[in-house]
Amino acid sequence: MTTATTPQRARRQQDTFSGGNPLIYVLALVVAAGSLGPVLFGVLGGFRTNAQLAESPAGLPDPWVFSNYTEALTNPDFWRFTLNSTAIATITTLVVVVCGMMAAYPLARYRFRGREALFTVFVAGLLFPVTVAVIPLFILVSQNFGLSNTWWGIALPQAAFALPLSVVILRPFLIALPNEIEEAAMIDGSSRISFFWRIVVPLSWPGMVTVGVVAFVQSWNAYLLPLLLLQGNMRTLPLGVADYSSEYSADVAGVYAFTSLAMIPALVLFLLMQKRIVSGLQGAVKG
Amino acid sequence: MSNATTRSAGGASEAPPADRSTQDRTPRRRSSRRARQEWRKRAEIVFFVTPALALFVVFVIVPVLTAVQMSVYRWRGFGPLEDFVGLDNYVSVLTNDVFTGAVAHTMIIVVGSILLQLxxxxxxxxxxxxxxxxxxxxxxIVFVPFVLSEVIAGVIWFQLLQPRYGVVDTALGSVGLDGPAQGWLGDPDIALWTVLIVLTWKYLGLPILLFLAGLQGIPNDLYEAAQLDGATWWQVQRNITIPLLGPTMRTWAFLSMIGSLQLFDMVWILTRGGPANATTTMVTFLVNEGTNRQNYGIAGAASMILFVIALTMAILYQRLVLRRDTKEAGR
Structure with missing residues (x-):
């Protein structure tokens, strides 16, 4: 991103307006402490006993205690919740990417009457957040489909609400594929469907990854719909964390350990996919 | 969004090449072949669009329409929808102090988030x-809180904010200050502001990220020119950076507003809308009515009111604020 400016120019600007000012580093440290501090308190709190926490809440572990973490890690509920979260997020992501790509393809590369109207239907979906429809959705999924307390009962509605954004992101990707490729494929005698699988899908990989990562993280962090539809050992990690913290509110160290472990997957995914998430978010705003 | 629409209008795909190659055939053969191709094309479109459209209709459109329908009936979750009450549910929602309080709290969060985070x-x-x-x-590091789920952030903050024994109160105590006696989340006068601060911590990563991208889009020549004119750092920020970041700021504020209107998770974890309904939002209200109290008609009316408020604010914002940007881009 910075490549637009030559290094020399950039340095000249820096000379006047910043320089090696130590104040900058102090401010930077304050910002870093502010954003990471609470998280670190949680992680470190998991290494302390409740007695330590009560004695000096802001202190460091002394001595370091590992039992809170080992207890959380040997808690079958923790693994059950992780499995549920993973399964639901994976199903959501697959459904969104497959349906989103398939829908975006004709909307981008076929010419037919009603195409723009159809696109508008999907775009209008952006106006309906899941909160507006959550109570009817709860009734529909649990009473009409009998899917309460199942992975699919959460994944399908989540995928449906993620579709509008996916179609909006993917369509320009598919429009941007040069017409020459399509014409060449047609001359080779390939059908539109095989053109889609053999050429469009591989070339749209970056768009699909962006859509997939956004859907996965949203599903992983979702709380409202799982809260209404999942109980017992079908709960996801956010539900598990919330319930654990109210059930064992006296065991603060245990809550810290459980919560810290639960945030690891999202953080790892973010660190791996940082570039794509960041450019996806920035692109969505610019677009 | 607007970009995608304009691009699609200009970038519509070519008609299939086969249309051109058939021009010299006899009219009858041409038309029958055309018809076959038309039919095939339609079948393909249906094949590609159906899964997404079915999913969308079943899980988005039907529930939204059901919410509209529910909102004009008195219904407690069993039996058919029979007890048609017209707009009664809307009247009772809009005259309910808890709901009007929830709207006020939501608006404080909307405005407060922008005023703090900008x-x-x-x-x-x-x-x-x-x-x-x-x-x-x-x-x-700055972006980490944004990636965490609201639930995890909320659970950690709930512990940090515990009265007396929490980290926040102990830190204050060490410099001789006292937290509020009922705790940051227990005092009805303070709880909403505490929620606002935690939300600011959680979501500040997004404006930082977007503004950084915007800053990199500002041509360096402008800074060099200012430098030659002997402008101070403040003057440069006020006269170059902030005006040129305008479109990014306005778009971010829009996203922030839409997000704040849907606020639920963080409040549910931190306060459940309490103490004494001091932190209810429109969504905590409708979830509470729809699940704990099974007042589905009331929940439906509340969700319609939420939708209308969000839509109105979105349209007004687009008309009054974002129009400047699209106009400039159109030149």
Missing amino acids: PLGLAVALLLNRKMKGQGLLRT
């Missing part, structure tokens, strides 16, 4: 835009 986000973005060691790491 200057803070800008300041941190300017800071991180400077060349310094560990810049990449710092950018990652």
Whole structure:
């Protein structure tokens, strides 16, 4: 991103307006402490006993205690919740990417009457957040489909609400594929469907990854719909964390350990996919 | 969004090449072949669109329409919808003090989030835009709270904010200050502001990230010219950076507003809408009516009111604020 400016120019600007000012580093440290501090308190709190926490809440572990973490890690509920979260997020992501790509393809590369109207239907979906429809959705999924307390009962509605954004992101990707490729494929005698699988899908990989990562993280962090539809050992990690913290509110160290472990997957995914998430978010705003 | 629409209008795909190659055939053969191709094309379109459209209709459109329908009936979750009450549910929602309080709280969060995060986000973005060691790491760190789920952030903050024994109160105590007697989340006068601060911590990463991207889009020549004219750092920020970041700021504020209107998770974890309904939002209200109290008609009416408020604010914002940007882009 910075490549637009030559290094020399950039340095000249820096000379006047910043320089090696130590104040900058102090401010930077304050910002870093502010954003990471609470998280670190949680992680470190998991290494302390409740007695330590009560004695000096802001202190460091002394001595370091590992039992809170080992207890959380040997808690079958923790693994059950992780499995549920993973399964639901994976199903959501697959459904969104497959349906989103398939829908975006004709909307981008076929010419037919009603195409723009159809696109508008999907775009209008952006106006309906899941909160507006959550109570009817709860009734529909649990009473009409009998899917309460199942992975699919959460994944399908989540995928449906993620579709509008996916179609909006993917369509320009598919429009941007040069017409020459399509014409060449047609001359080779390939059908539109095989053109889609053999050429469009591989070339749209970056768009699909962006859509997939956004859907996965949203599903992983979702709380409202799982809260209404999942109980017992079908709960996801956010539900598990919330319930654990109210059930064992006296065991603060245990809550810290459980919560810290639960945030690891999202953080790892973010660190791996940082570039794509960041450019996806920035692109969505610019677009 | 607008970009996608305009691009699609110009970038519509070519008609299939086969249309051109058939021009010299006899009219009858041409028309029958055309018809076959038309039919095939339609079948393909149906094949590609059906899964997404079915999913969308079943899980988005039907529930939204059901919410509309529910909102004009008195219904407690069993038996058919029979007890048609017209707009009664709307009247009772709009005259319910808990709901009007929830609307007020939601608006405070909407406005407060923007007023807090805009200057803070800008300041941190300017800071991180400077060349310094560990810049990449710092950018990652700043974004961490945004990636955590609201539930996890909420659970941690709930512990930090515990009265007397929490980290926040102990830290205050060590410098001789006392937290509120009922705790940061237990005092009805303070709880909403505490929620606002926690939300600011959680979401500040987004404006920082977007503003950083915007800052990199500002041509360096402008800074050089200002430098030659002997402008001070403040003058440069006021006259170059802030005006040129305008479109990014306005778009971010829109996203922030839409997000704040849907606020639920963080409040549910921190306070459940309490104490004494001091932190209810429109969504906590409708979830509470729809699940705990099974007043589905009331919940439906509340969700329609939420939708209308969100839609009105979105349209007004687009008309009054974002129109400037699209006009400029159209030139």
